[in-house]
Amino acid sequence: MRLSRLFTTAVAIGALLSVTACGSSDSSGSASAFGLNPPDMEAQSELGKTEGQVNLIAWAGYVEDGSNDPNADWVSTFEQRTGCKVNSKTAASSDEMVKLMKTGQYDAVSASGDASLRLIASGDAAPVNTDLVPNYEDVFIGLLNQDWNSVDGQSYGIPHGRGANLLMYNTKEVSPAPTSWSSVFDDSGPYKGRVTAYDSPIYIADAALYLRETQPGLGIDNPYALDEEQFEAAVALLKRQNANVGEYWSDYLKEVAAFKSGDSVIGTTWEVISRLAQSEGADVKAVLPEEGATGWSDTWMLSAKAKHPNCAYKWMNWIISPKVNAAVAEYYGEAPANVKACDVTSDPAFCDEYHATDESFWRDIDVWTTPIEQCLDGRTDVKCVPYSKWVQAWTEIKG
Structure with missing residues (x-):
C-alpha cells in the first residue's frame, strides 16, 4: 500500500473562476440552479480512430508505467492494446491542474472536486458521453451524476475514486x-x-x-x-x-x-x-x-480542446476497468470507483477498509468544493x- 499524492497547499487566487460542486450525496446534478451555466457544448457521439497518443494531467500515482515501481504498471498494457502512447504530467495541486488545462495541450485530467466545476464553467472541460465508456455502468451509484461531475444531468467526467x-x-x-x-x-x-x-x-x-x-x-x-x-x-x-x-x-x-x-x-x-x-x-x-x-472525489475530465479525444475516451474506460481501478486504488490508497474492482483487489479486505461499498459512510462526507x-x-x-x-x-x- 502506498500513498502517492504529495499535496501542496492549493492556493487558487487570481486564476480562480471560483466555481465547483457542492459535494452532496444527492444525484440531482443541479449545479446550474446555483449560478453555474457552462458553455453550450455537445458530447462526442461516437468513437473514431484513435490518434496514437494521449496527453494526461494527473495526481502522482494515477498514471504509472513501471518506472517508479516495477509492480505498478497499467500504462504499458493500455498502450499495447490501444496504440495510444501515454504522455503524462504530474500536478501538485488542483490550481495547477486548472492552469494546465487552460493551455489546451492536454486531453484529460484527474480533477478533484475543488477544480472540476471551475473547468466546466470556463469551458475547458467538455461534456462526456458515458455510453462510450462501457465500464461506467459499474461505477458506484454514489459517484454517478453528482454535483462535482455533472450539470443538470449531463456528465462532465468519469469517476476515478474517493477518500x-x-x-x-x-x-x-x-x-x-x-x-x-x-x-x-x-x-x-x-x-x-x-x-x-x-x-x-x-x-x-x-x-x-x-x-x-x-x-x-x-x-x-x-x-x-x-x-x-x-x-x-x-x-x-x-x-x-x-x-x-x-x-x-x-x-x-x-x-x-x-x-x-x-x-x-x-x-x-x-x-x-x-x-x-x-x-x-x-x-x-x-x-x-x-x-x-x-472528503475528496477525483474525476477524469475531457478537455474541450482535446487533440486526441478518442485515445482519451479509451483511457477513461481503461482506468476504471475492474483490474486497473483496483490496482490504482491499492497503490494510491483510496476507495475505487468501479464496484467490480472490489472483487479483484490483491487484499480481499481492501474495499472494506476503505469503505468502498458503504454508501451510508459516504453520505456523511461533504466533498471538497471551491x-x-x-x-x-x-x-x-x-x-x-x-x-x-x-x-x-x-x-x-x-x-
Missing part, C-alpha cells in the same frame, strides 16, 4: 477515545501544541461542518456555502484552534513522523495515512466523527464568501 478526511488520534495519549471534531476544536486544550490540521484554505470547511452540527443557529447547510456571518464564525473557531496546533500538514510523511514521535497526538488525516502510520508502529486510530467529515459568491446551498438572498477570501483568511488564521 475521506478522518480524525486520527494516539490511542495511548488521547482518552477517552474521541467521537467528535470537538476534540480538535472546542476541546483541544489538553493537547496544546500537539494538534495537527490540514494545511489548506479548504480546511475552513472542516470548521464549518463542525459548526453546522454544534451551532445550528448559524444556519449552515453546506460547509462550502458560507455567508459572511457563517464564514466569520468558522474563521474565529480556527483562530482559537491555532493556539493549540503544533503543525499544519500537507506532506503525509511529516504527519506520519509527527504521530510516531508523539509531536502530534490528534488531528485530521486520510485513511491511507493512518494505515501507513500503524504499519510503522504508531499507536494511532482513525475514525469518522459523529458530525461527519469533508466556494463561490452564488451560494451553493441555493440561497439567493445573500452572497457567499468566495474562495479568494478563504485564501486570505487562511493566512490570518495561521498567523
Whole structure:
C-alpha cells in the first residue's frame, strides 16, 4: 500500500473562476440552479480512430508505467492494446491542474472536486458521453451524476475514486477515545501544541461542518456555502484552534513522523495515512466523527480542446476497468470507483477498509468544493464568501 499524492497547499487566487460542486450525496446534478451555466457544448457521439497518443494531467500515482515501481504498471498494457502512447504530467495541486488545462495541450485530467466545476464553467472541460465508456455502468451509484461531475444531468467526467478526511488520534495519549471534531476544536486544550490540521484554505470547511452540527443557529447547510456571518464564525473557531496546533500538514510523511514521535497526538488525516502510520508502529486510530467529515472525489475530465479525444475516451474506460481501478486504488490508497474492482483487489479486505461499498459512510462526507459568491446551498438572498477570501483568511488564521 502506498500513498502517492504529495499535496501542496492549493492556493487558487487570481486564476480562480471560483466555481465547483457542492459535494452532496444527492444525484440531482443541479449545479446550474446555483449560478453555474457552462458553455453550450455537445458530447462526442461516437468513437473514431484513435490518434496514437494521449496527453494526461494527473495526481502522482494515477498514471504509472513501471518506472517508479516495477509492480505498478497499467500504462504499458493500455498502450499495447490501444496504440495510444501515454504522455503524462504530474500536478501538485488542483490550481495547477486548472492552469494546465487552460493551455489546451492536454486531453484529460484527474480533477478533484475543488477544480472540476471551475473547468466546466470556463469551458475547458467538455461534456462526456458515458455510453462510450462501457465500464461506467459499474461505477458506484454514489459517484454517478453528482454535483462535482455533472450539470443538470449531463456528465462532465468519469469517476476515478474517493477518500475521506478522518480524525486520527494516539490511542495511548488521547482518552477517552474521541467521537467528535470537538476534540480538535472546542476541546483541544489538553493537547496544546500537539494538534495537527490540514494545511489548506479548504480546511475552513472542516470548521464549518463542525459548526453546522454544534451551532445550528448559524444556519449552515453546506460547509462550502458560507455567508459572511457563517464564514466569520468558522474563521474565529480556527483562530482559537491555532493556539493549540503544533503543525499544519500537507506532506503525509511529516504527519506520519509527527504521530510516531508523539509531536502530534490528534488531528485530521486520510485513511491511507493512518494505515501507513500503524504499519510503522504508531499507536494511532482513525475514525469518522459523529458530525461527519469533508472528503475528496477525483474525476477524469475531457478537455474541450482535446487533440486526441478518442485515445482519451479509451483511457477513461481503461482506468476504471475492474483490474486497473483496483490496482490504482491499492497503490494510491483510496476507495475505487468501479464496484467490480472490489472483487479483484490483491487484499480481499481492501474495499472494506476503505469503505468502498458503504454508501451510508459516504453520505456523511461533504466533498471538497471551491466556494463561490452564488451560494451553493441555493440561497439567493445573500452572497457567499468566495474562495479568494478563504485564501486570505487562511493566512490570518495561521498567523
